[in-house]
Each structure stands twice: as structure tokens, then as C-alpha cells.
Amino acid sequence: xxxxxxxxxxxxxxxxxxxxxxxxxxxxxxxxxxxxxxxxxxxxxxxxxxxxxxxxxxxxxxxxxxxxxxxxxxxxxxxxxxxxxxxxxxxxxxxxxxxxxxxxxxxxxxxxxxxxxxxxxxxxxxxxxxxxxxxxxxxxxxxxxxxxxxxxxxxxxxxxxxxxxxxxxxxxxxxxxxxxxxxxxxxxxxxxxxxxxxxxxxxxxxxxxxxxxxxxxxxxxxxxxxxxxxxxxxxxxxxxxxxxxxx
Amino acid sequence: xxxxxxxxxxxxxxxxxxxxxxxxxxxxxxxxxxxxxxxxxxxxxxxxxxxxxxxxxxxxxxxxxxxxxxxxxxxxxxxxxxxxxxxxxxxxxxxxxxxxxxxxxxxxxxxxxxxxxxxxxxxxxxxxxxxxxxxxxxxxxxxxxxxxxxxxxxxxxxxxxxxxxxxxxxxxxxxxxxxxxxxxxxxxxxxxxxxxxxxxxxxxxxxxxxxxxxxxxxxxxxxxxxxxxxxxxxxxxxxxxxxxxxxxxxxxxxxxxxxxxxxxxxxxxxxxxxxxxxxxxxxxxxxxxxxxxxxxxxxxxxxxxxxxxxxxxxxxxxxxxxxxxxxxxxxxxxxxxxxxxxxxxxxxxxxxxxxxxxxxxxxxxxxxxxxxxxxxxxxxxxxxxxx
Numbered sequence: 087x088x089x090x091x092x093x094x095x096x097x098x099x100x101x102x103x104x105x106x107x108x109x110x111x112x113x114x115x116x117x118x119x120x121x122x123x124x125x126x127x128x129x130x131x132x133x134x135x136x137x138x139x140x141x142x143x144x145x146x147x148x149x150x151x152x153x154x155x156x157x158x159x160x161x162x163x164x165x166x167x168x169x170x171x172x173x174x175x176x177x178x179x180x181x182x183x184x185x186x187x188x189x190x191x192x193x194x195x196x197x198x199x200x201x202x203x204x205x206x207x208x209x210x211x212x213x214x215x216x217x218x219x220x221x222x223x224x225x226x227x228x229x230x231x232x233x234x235x236x237x238x239x240x241x242x243x244x245x246x247x248x249x250x251x252x253x254x255x256x257x258x259x260x261x262x263x264x265x266x267x268x269x270x271x272x273x274x275x276x277x278x279x280x281x282x283x284x285x286x287x288x289x290x291x292x293x294x295x296x297x298x299x300x301x302x303x304x305x306x307x308x309x310x311x312x313x314x315x316x317x318x319x320x321x322x323x324x325x326x327x328x329x330x331x332x333x
Numbered sequence: 334x335x336x337x338x339x340x341x342x343x344x345x346x347x348x349x350x351x352x353x354x355x356x357x358x359x360x361x362x363x364x365x366x367x368x369x370x371x372x373x374x375x376x377x378x379x380x381x382x383x384x385x386x387x388x389x390x391x392x393x394x395x396x397x398x399x400x401x402x403x404x405x406x407x408x409x410x411x412x413x414x415x416x417x418x419x420x421x422x423x424x425x426x427x428x429x430x431x432x433x434x435x436x437x438x439x440x441x442x443x444x445x446x447x448x449x450x451x452x453x454x455x456x457x458x459x460x461x462x463x464x465x466x467x468x469x470x471x472x473x474x475x476x477x478x479x480x481x482x483x484x485x486x487x488x489x490x491x492x493x494x495x496x497x498x499x500x501x502x503x504x505x506x507x508x509x510x511x512x513x514x515x516x517x518x519x520x521x522x523x524x525x526x527x528x529x530x531x532x533x534x535x536x537x538x539x540x541x542x543x544x545x546x547x548x549x550x551x552x553x554x555x556x557x558x559x560x561x562x563x564x565x566x567x568x569x570x571x572x573x574x575x576x577x578x579x580x581x582x583x584x585x586x587x588x589x590x591x592x593x594x595x596x597x598x599x600x601x602x603x604x605x606x607x608x609x610x611x612x613x614x615x616x617x618x619x620x621x622x623x624x625x626x627x628x629x630x631x632x633x634x635x636x637x638x639x640x641x642x643x644x645x646x647x648x649x650x651x652x653x654x655x656x657x658x659x660x661x662x663x664x665x666x667x668x669x670x671x672x673x674x675x676x677x678x679x680x681x682x683x684x685x686x687x688x689x690x691x692x693x694x695x696x697x698x699x700x701x702x703x704x705x706x707x708x709x710x711x712x713x714x715x716x717x718x719x720x
Binding site: 139140141164167168170171172174176178179180181182191192195196224226237240241244 | 615617618620621623624625626627628631635636639640715717
């Protein structure tokens with residue numbers, strides 16, 4: 087187990103009832119690596135990244151994040167969650183709090199950062215996701231794209247070393263996808279370790295170090311973006327790519 | 334005639350005519366009822382009007398928050414009954430809310446035992462008639478607790494026996510009431526100062542020191558008064574005199590039984606309302622809170638409950654109203670609340686049924702509307718801001 091691997095997943099198994107949703111997944115992620123995970127719906131790609139911050143509990147195998155094994159230990163789970171940020175398809179902003187309150191909640195209550203300091207930090211990150219002057223608005227007053235960028239800023243306020251993205255642009259109108267992807271590209275260029283479940287192939291080509299294709303709970307193929315898109319090996323990958331890219 | 338036809342042919346005009354007819358019909362019905370009642374009462378030689386409120390009642394009451402005795406008027410009796418209704422309702426609402434939230438959240442717990450116990454609580458207390466529960470607690474207090482001579486005691490200050498619950502209290506000396514009013518006024522002021530402080534904080538982003546200064550000011554004023562004029566209170570401890578305890582703050586078994594029954598019964602409904610409210614919050618909110626690393630209690634208090642409140646408040650208001658109105662069942666154990674002393678004893682003595690029932694209904698209506706009004710203000714405050 088080398089030091090440079092920030093996430094180490096071995097022989098991961100996960101069931102939903104009788105349904106075997108993840109089958110013997112092995113995946114190592116180096117610090118600073120950007121990985122895009124794609125695959126048809128129901129292939130287990132979301133479940134895989136949700137296992138990494140224990141939103142789903144795995145049934146077999148091992149997940150080690152920054153050398154800490156993800157197991158029953160509440161302490162370990164808390165540590166890993168504070169190191170791993172997550173962005174959801176439905177944004178999941180807290181609708182009863184202003185943008186700024188959304189951003190400072192976790193730093194104040196999890197890390198014990200003084201409020202004033204947390205607010206400064208939050209404003210910095212809001213600037214980085216290009217929403218500097220909406221801090222006092224409520225999520226319901228923002229567009230979908232703005233909400234998703236706030237969600238990214240909220241995660242960043244915990245200063246995580248790893249960011250998980252679960253189809254961050256799937257719920258957005260087409261004209262708002264770009265503004266969210268730009269923020270994600272920025273983040274990638276600053277060296278954040280990222281695992282993105284997305285079908286934005288342009289994004290994958292531009293920033294991913296590796297593209298992983300999953301189907302029926304298994305990793306079917308993984309490669310560099312160029313090789314993956316231009317020269318897919320597996321038939322299922324070919325079929326999938328032809329479907330999402332069109333004829 | 335032509336204008337009526339042209340009015341009838343337009344939608345607005347038609348609405349107007351229908352509404353006018355409805356109002357006229359309603360007023361006619363009211364007039365008929367009043368006229369009939371007055372005529373019937375006059376035929377039976379029953380005096381009408383509210384003059385009886387000035388008369389002496391000639392009987393005493395065992396729980397009164399204000400001065401009252403045999404020579405007091407029915408007006409005074411009404412106020413005593415109203416205050417007794419109010420105190421049991423306010424305290425009942427407080428405890429029912431507290432217990433209801435705890436049980437409701439316990440039912441959602443991952444812990445099997447905790448959630449099943451909460452389930453059991455809800456099913457027992459909401460499925461037994463409230464009147465039975467009131468009688469149950471009352472009989473329990475009267476039959477099981479010892480006589481005053483063998484009271485359960487805690488450090489010669491707290492006593493519990495079948496005559497009631499006795500707590501240490503204080504008596505105001507001269508100036509004492511002024512100090513109490515000043516403290517109450519200070520509390521009201523606190524509300525406005527903290528609101529001002531919050532406004533300032535939203536404006537400048539800086540924590541304001543208004544509330545701290547206000548608090549220090551209050552403490553200095555109190556300390557100043559006490560050091561100049563001395564403490565205007567003296568302790569008032571309950572003590573056994575003859576067959577019963579005197580002094581201190583006492584609660585009758587009727588009051589305790591009613592409060593316990595109302596609180597536990599209403600809490601079982603509130604628990605279900607709280608559970609429904611929490612389940613209404615989108616699953617993604619729990620997940621986002623967890624993903625941020627928030628501990629469960631913080632996630633609950635800061636993220637889930639505030640959102641659940643939007644769903645909880647309207648039915649919660651109904652429960653508060655129910656509790657207030659249900660307190661009238663206390664007539665069964667002779668707790669001297671509004672219905673029992675005013676719509677009961679006073680009605681029997683004076684025979685002014687129409688007036689007394691009218692006053693009693695008006696008071697309940699007023700209490701209920703007041704509760705709704707306050708809850709609506711709170712509801713508006715927790716409403717979500719949308720685009």
C-alpha cells in the first residue's frame with residue numbers, strides 16, 4: 087500500500103437486499119488524481135462513490151482513505167467525512183439558511199472554526215465559484231447553476247483533500263451546465279483529488295487522468311480519456327459510448 | 334328591473350347578488366334566534382343581561398392565582414377560572430411539546446428498543462379516552478399517595494401527599510411587586526434588544542454587543558436596588574400545620590392530575606406530528622449533512638428540525654387548541670377551571686345560562702384565536718424564502 091494512494095479500495099462488495107450492486111471493485115486513487123466514472127444507469131457508479139464517505143455501508147472488502155480504514159469506528163467515519171467533500175445531483179443545499187450560513191455550518195460545528203473566520207473563508211470560496219455577492223440570499227432565490235456552485239463552495243469550506251461529484255450537472259438546464267463545469271475544471275487545475283460520476287465527456291477529456299466505465303456493478307474498462315473515447319476495448323463500452331455520443 | 338338583469342348577467346354582479354343574499358339570510362337567522370330567546374326568557378320571568386356579574390358568589394375555591402373569597406363577585410370568579418384554565422393550558426402546552434418532540438424523535442431512532450418504547454407510548458396514550466386518563470391520574474394521586482403526616486419529603490422543603498404537591502416559594506414584601514414587574518419588563522425588553530442586535534449583525538456582519546450590555550445594565554440596576562433598599566422578598570416554606578401543609582407554593586392533586594393527563598395525552602399526538610415532519614424532510618438533506626461530517630445532533634437541530642417545523646406547525650397549532658379546550662374536562666375531577674366554576678357552579682347558582690354560556694364560548698374562542706395568531710406569526714417566520 088503505497089503512500090501516494092489517497093484512496094485504496096479492494097474487493098469491495100455491496101448488496102441492496104438480494105441485488106449485488108457492486109461486485110469485487112478494486113480501485114486506487116493517487117493524490118491529485120482526477121477520475122471520471124461513467125456507465126449506464128443502475129451500474130453502481132453512484133453507489134461506489136457514496137461508499138467512499140459512508141453514505142452507503144459496504145458489505146465486503148476494504149476502503150482505506152488517507153490510510154484510515156472505513157469501518158464501524160465512528161471516529162474513522164467522522165475523520166473521513168471531514169476529509170472528503172461531496173456534491174450531489176440535487177444540490178441538497180439547506181433551504182432555510184442563507185448561502186453564507188450553508189457554507190459556515192460545518193466548519194463551525196465540525197471543526198470549531200470561529201464564526202468570523204469561517205465567514206471569511208466562505209466568502210473566499212464563494213468568490214472562487216464566482217458567486218461573491220449572493221452570500222445573503224437563500225438557495226431558493228438562486229438558479230440551479232448558482233445553487234450547485236454554492237454546494238461546491240460549501241464542500242470546499244471544510245477544506246477537503248478529496249471531492250466526490252455525483253452527477254453534478256444532470257439536474258441542470260443546458261445553459262447552466264457550463265458554469266458548473268468551469269468551476270470543476272478550476273478545482274481540478276488546482277490539484278484537488280476528484281472522483282466524478284458524470285456523462286460530460288468534454289469535461290472528462292479535458293481534466294480526467296483516468297476514465298472508468300462501469301456496468302452491472304463491475305469496472306469493465308479503465309483508461310486515459312484519449313484512449314477510452316477514441317479506442318474503447320470492450321463491446322459494452324462501445325455500445326455505451328455510441329449511445330451517449332449519438333450516431 | 335333592467336339593471337338587476339344586467340347585474341345578474343355579469344359574473345361579478347352575480348357574485349355580488351349571491352353574497353348579499355347570503356349575508357341577509359344569515360343576519361335574519363341570527364335576529365330570529367335572539368328575538369325568540371329574549372321572548373322566551375321574558376315569558377319565564379328570567380332576568381336577562383350581565384348585571385349578575387356584580388353579585389357575590391358566596392363560595393370559595395381551592396386554587397386561585399388572584400385574591401378571591403366568598404364575598405367576591407362573579408366577575409372575579411370568571412377571572413379566577415380563566416386564569417386556572419390558562420395556567421394548566423400554558424404549562425400543558427409546554428410539557429406536551431417537550432415530551433412530544435422527544436418521543437417523536439425517539440420513534441425515528443435507529444435504536445430498536447428506544448423506537449419501540451416510543452411506539453408503545455404513542456399507541457397507549459393516544460388510544461385511551463382523555464377523560465379516563467384524567468380520572469386515572471387523579472385516583473392514583475388520591476389513593477396511592479400518603480396522608481399529609483406521612484408525606485414524601487425532600488429536605489424539609491418539597492412535600493408530596495394526597496392533598497397536593499408543596500414547593501418552597503417566596504413572599505413579596507413592600508416593593509417586591511415592583512421588582513417583579515421590572516424583571517418582567519426587562520424580559521420583554523430582551524426580546525427587542527436581541528432583535529435589534531440580530532439586525533445589526535446582518536447589516537455589518539459583526540457580532541453586536543447590545544444584548545451583553547443590556548444584560549449587564551439589568552444586573553447593575555437590580556444589584557443597585559437590592560443594596561439600597563434590601564431584598565424585598567422572604568422565603569416562604571411549606572410546613573405541616575394541623576392536618577395539612579400551609580405556605581410555600583402548592584399544587585392541588587386535581588391540578589397535577591389534569592396537567593399530567595393533558596401533557597401525556599397531547600404529547601402522543603405531537604410525537605406523531607413531529608415524526609411526520611421529520612420524515613417529510615428530503616433524504617438528500619440528511620445525506621448532505623452527513624457528507625459534511627455534521628454530528629447527528631447538530632444535523633437534527635440545525636438542518637432537519639428547522640425544515641420539519643414548516644410541516645409541524647399547522648397541526649401542532651391544532652393540538653395546542655385541543656389541549657386548551659380539553660382542559661374543560663377537568664370539571665370531572667373538580668379542578669376549578671373556567672367550565673367547572675363558571676359554566677358549572679356559577680350557572681347553577683344564577684340561572685343565567687344564555688349569558689354564561691355566551692361568555693364562556695367567547696373566551697374559548699378568544700383563547701383559540703390568540704393561540705392561532707401567535708402560531709401563525711411563528712409559521713411565517715420559518716417559511717422558506719423562494720424566488
